[in-house]
Amino acid sequence: MARLLVTGGAGFIGSNFVHHVLENTDHSVTVLDKMTYAGNRASLDGLDESRFELVVGDITDAPLVDSLFEKHDSVVHYAAESHNDNSLNDPRPFLDTNIIGTYTLLEAARKHDRRLHHISTDEVYGDLELDDPERFTENTPYNPSSPYSSTKAGSDLLVRAWVRSFGVQATITNCSNNYGPYQHVEKFIPRQITNVLRGERPKLYGSGENVRDWIHADDHSSAVLAVLDKGVIGETYLIGADGEKNNKEVVELILTNLGQPADAYDLVTDRPGHDLRYAIDSTKLRTELGWAPRYSDFEAGLAATIEWYRDNEAWWAPSKDATEAFYASKGQ
Numbered sequence: 001m002a003r004l005l006v007t008g009g010a011g012f013i014g015s016n017f018v019h020h021v022l023e024n025t026d027h028s029v030t031v032l033d034k035m036t037y038a039g040n041r042a043s044l045d046g047l048d049e050s051r052f053e054l055v056v057g058d059i060t061d062a063p064l065v066d067s068l069f070e071k072h073d074s075v076v077h078y079a080a081e082s083h084n085d086n087s088l089n090d091p092r093p094f095l096d097t098n099i100i101g102t103y104t105l106l107e108a109a110r111k112h113d114r115r116l117h118h119i120s121t122d123e124v125y126g127d128l129e130l131d132d133p134e135r136f137t138e139n140t141p142y143n144p145s146s147p148y149s150s151t152k153a154g155s156d157l158l159v160r161a162w163v164r165s166f167g168v169q170a171t172i173t174n175c176s177n178n179y180g181p182y183q184h185v186e187k188f189i190p191r192q193i194t195n196v197l198r199g200e201r202p203k204l205y206g207s208g209e210n211v212r213d214w215i216h217a218d219d220h221s222s223a224v225l226a227v228l229d230k231g232v233i234g235e236t237y238l239i240g241a242d243g244e245k246n247n248k249e250v251v252e253l254i255l256t257n258l259g260q261p262a263d264a265y266d267l268v269t270d271r272p273g274h275d276l277r278y279a280i281d282s283t284k285l286r287t288e289l290g291w292a293p294r295y296s297d298f299e300a301g302l303a304a305t306i307e308w309y310r311d312n313e314a315w316w317a318p319s320k321d322a323t324e325a326f327y328a329s330k331g332q
């Protein structure tokens with residue numbers, strides 16, 4: 001049994017991880033979360049209070065971070081500004097949280113000699129051509145495109161430097177696009193599901209041909225636990241579930257599932273610098289740590305996610321109007 005500190009645990013992937021840990025291990029969990037627009041207490045409802053605590057605070061607050069590291073065995077670092085479109089609108093919070101926040105955690109890990117696992121993204125590798133047979137591996141050079149992905153790349157490099165220069169016990173995972181319950185309605189899949197549920201049309205950027213490599217958030221969680229358990233200090237592991245789909249295909253599946261014509265969507269203004277395709281080769285994680293995803297059927301996982309949004313309107317409705325007002329101001 002370990003005492004885990006989970007930063008960003010009130011966000012989408014962090015809250016899925018907290019549920020996964022409490023259901024599948026005997027670890028206890030403290031969440032450190034600033035509760036930005038992306039944090040939601042309701043995502044942590046129903047947890048076993050004897051093994052779970054929420055601390056509201058900022059990962060750039062060094063004295064707070066220091067006191068929490070002292071009381072925990074390992075730290076899993078999810079906290080971030082995570083949305084590309086927001087980073088194109090106002091990059092500053094991305095530098096503060098993703099760069100200075102990660103630096104603050106690394107300094108605390110160094111001081112208290114604690115295990116740190118850093119959560120990152122495949123976007124640090126830039127993008128691939130649609131017809132490129134290659135996928136990203138742990139050896140692909142970094143080439144980020146957006147303010148968001150460049151701050152995630154910077155945070156990864158800080159982690160590597162603190163391992164090498166100061167002997168910090170850290171690992172890194174870079175995961176592909178996640179879907180599942182508790183994802184903010186600003187993101188692609190929840191935005192389109194909730195649009196259709198509200199009688200609005202899905203909005204596809206540009207031609208809709210951009211490809212993302214989808215993985216269920218619960219599979220991301222099991223992979224992170226595998227790395228915490230068996231990962232080699234200083235190593236990077238890519239997480240993916242062979243889920244490549246173009247955006248148009250995903251929207252067509254959502255529309256069909258909800259009883260609408262498959263072409264009842266709008267093409268809208270493209271995202272500036274829009275990455276074309278992401279694709280992950282997760283051979284290292286599968287062969288060295290014996291991990292495998294549970295959700296191998298994307299269509300079934302998507303259907304369960306649609307069901308979750310249909311059943312949990314009270315969770316997403318408070319964010320929907322402000323999110324759509326932001327997109328409308330960008331012609332999206």
Ligand code: NAD
Pocket residue numbers: 007008009010011012013014032033034035036037038039040057058059060077078079080081082083097101119120121122152174175176177178179184
């Ligand atoms: P999210 O935006 O849903 O959640 C982020 C959480 O971090 C929120 O609860 C927010 O309140 C908290 N937070 C933000 N700034 C903070 C600060 N300064 N101090 C403390 N807490 C703060 O993000 P997500 O989609 O769950 O992503 C989580 C992590 O996973 C991020 O590091 C992201 O880069 C990475 N990731 C995401 C995806 C994806 O598909 N969403 C894929 C790969 C990697």
Ligand code: TDX
Pocket residue numbers: 082083084085120121122123176177178186187188189191203204205206208210211212247271
């Ligand atoms: O309304 C939309 N229409 C649309 O076509 C939105 C919101 C998005 N898109 C497109 C852009 C992308 O090609 O859908 C794709 C997915 O978009 P996002 O959900 O914004 O995700 P992405 O930019 O791919 O980044 C996500 O995966 C990697 C997460 O937000 C990041 O945090 C993670 O690092």
